[in-house]
Amino acid sequence: MDKLWTVHWVSDALGIPVGGHPVLNEWRDLVEREDRCGLEPGDPFMVDPEYRVDIRLTRFFSRSSFAHLAKTTKVSYSTDYRVFFDFLWQRGSSKSSRSSAVAAQHGPGQRGEVEPGAGRAAPAV
Numbered sequence: 140m141d142k143l144w145t146v147h148w149v150s151d152a153l154g155i156p157v158g159g160h161p162v163l164n165e166w167r168d169l170v171e172r173e174d175r176c177g178l179e180p181g182d183p184f185m186v187d188p189e190y191r192v193d194i195r196l197t198r199f200f201s202r203s204s205f206a207h208l209a210k211t212t213k214v215s216y217s218t219d220y221r222v223f224f225d226f227l228w229q230r231g232s233s234k235s236s237r238s239s240a241v242a243a244q245h246g247p248g249q250r251g252e253v254e255p256g257a258g259r260a261a262p263a264v
Contacts, residue, residue, distance in 0.1 A: 142188030151180030
């Protein structure tokens with residue numbers, strides 16, 4: 140297995156170095172992007188093996204009952220989710236299956252927080 144899902148965390152003090160590389164210049168508004176998505180420092184986000192952020196999972200992490208968990212619980216759960224998504228990825232499961240699996244695990248009330256057809260965000264750097 141050469142490609143895996145990865146878990147990352149929103150930083151409270153992130154400086155984007157601009158001017159050194161054209162790709163980094165495209166990310167100088169990262170903090171504003173995170174604010175628009177409702178991400179807070181300490182929120183996790185996951186990057187799939189093709190280096191894309193799944194916006195539906197990100198919304199789940201920041202807007203569901205998951206958002207109110209203790210930091211250590213978030214770390215444990217997101218690590219478990221990563222292993223689960225690796226398992227699904229190896230079997231060719233669709234992105235809808237992954238997001239639905241997370242929403243289903245937390246009850247029908249959580250499904251409304253994942254916007255249908257939200258798609259994925261820009262590739263992660």
